[in-house]
Amino acid sequence: MPASSPIIVALDYPEAAAAQAMAQQLDPAQVRVKVGKELFTRSGPAVVEALQKLGFEVFLDLKFHDIPNTVAGALRSAAALGVWMVNVHASGGRRMLEASAEALAGVSHRPLLTAVTVLTSMGQDDLADIGITATPQEQVLRLAQLAQRSGIDGVVCSAQEARMLREACGASFCLVTPGIRPAGADAGDQTRIVTPPEAQALGVDYMVIGRPITQAKNPTAAVADIIQSLTANA
Numbered sequence: 448m449p450a451s452s453p454i455i456v457a458l459d460y461p462e463a464a465a466a467q468a469m470a471q472q473l474d475p476a477q478v479r480v481k482v483g484k485e486l487f488t489r490s491g492p493a494v495v496e497a498l499q500k501l502g503f504e505v506f507l508d509l510k511f512h513d514i515p516n517t518v519a520g521a522l523r524s525a526a527a528l529g530v531w532m533v534n535v536h537a538s539g540g541r542r543m544l545e546a547s548a549e550a551l552a553g554v555s556h557r558p559l560l561t562a563v564t565v566l567t568s569m570g571q572d573d574l575a576d577i578g579i580t581a582t583p584q585e586q587v588l589r590l591a592q593l594a595q596r597s598g599i600d601g602v603v604c605s606a607q608e609a610r611m612l613r614e615a616c617g618a619s620f621c622l623v624t625p626g627i628r629p630a631g632a633d634a635g636d637q638t639r640i641v642t643p644p645e646a647q648a649l650g651v652d653y654m655v656i657g658r659p660i661t662q663a664k665n666p667t668a669a670v671a672d673i674i675q676s677l678t679a680n681a
């Protein structure tokens with residue numbers, strides 16, 4: 448049964464044991480989990496399988512970014528793990544995005560395929576450093592529309608861009624939003640942050656939340672508080 452909340456908990460740990468210990472404090476009926484580069488590079492497909500055995504739908508957040516043929520192959524390998532969502536970098540360009548969509552077209556249990564637009568850690572100055580003069584909003588819109596035209600199911604963006612993308616890309620385009628911070632929480636390295644109730648009001652589909660849950664004294668209570676804040680504002 449799919450999780451009842453939009454929360455995806457980012458299990459950013461160096462070892463499978465720590466990730467599994469955190470997952471055991473979570474409820475797969477309420478939340479999904481995300482395996483990213485730190486955990487997957489160390490622990491590989493085995494940790495994905497272990498989390499699935501605990502009942503979780505897994506977002507494999509490896510943000511593939513390479514030539515079209517390589518990304519297509521990586522996506523087929525990811526799909527074979529039975530994950531719920533996979534992603535690529537939209538800045539890989541149209542041909543890479545089209546190859547990504549084609550790679551998953553025929554697979555059984557096709558995962559959702561999303562494309563990262565502008566990392567939520569980045570602001571205007573970070574874009575300028577890499578030669579992009581557009582604002583984060585403009586760049587997110589450009590990449591989201593490119594991804595949609597290329598057959599991608601949705602994008603990873605900040606909830607700050609959610610309302611604009613809903614209008615531009617429609618109701619069925621999936622909006623996955625990291626950079627979520629409950630009021631008063633430490634932003635850390637994130638720049639384009641939004642609180643859970645605000646993100647909900649802005650129309651996101653999923654909220655990726657890591658440290659505010661995994662580094663909380665009581666992660667179970669942290670999840671319950673966030674779900675409560677969403678229910679109160681629904």
Ligand SMILES: O=c1ccn([C@@H]2O[C@H](COP(=O)(O)O)[C@@H](O)[C@H]2O)c(=O)[nH]1
Nearest residue numbers: 457483565566567625626655656657658
């Ligand atoms: O633009 C992006 C894309 C991915 N992420 C990932 O989300 C989590 C956020 O963790 P927090 O601890 O809540 O900051 C992390 O795994 C990132 O790799 C992102 O933050 N921004």
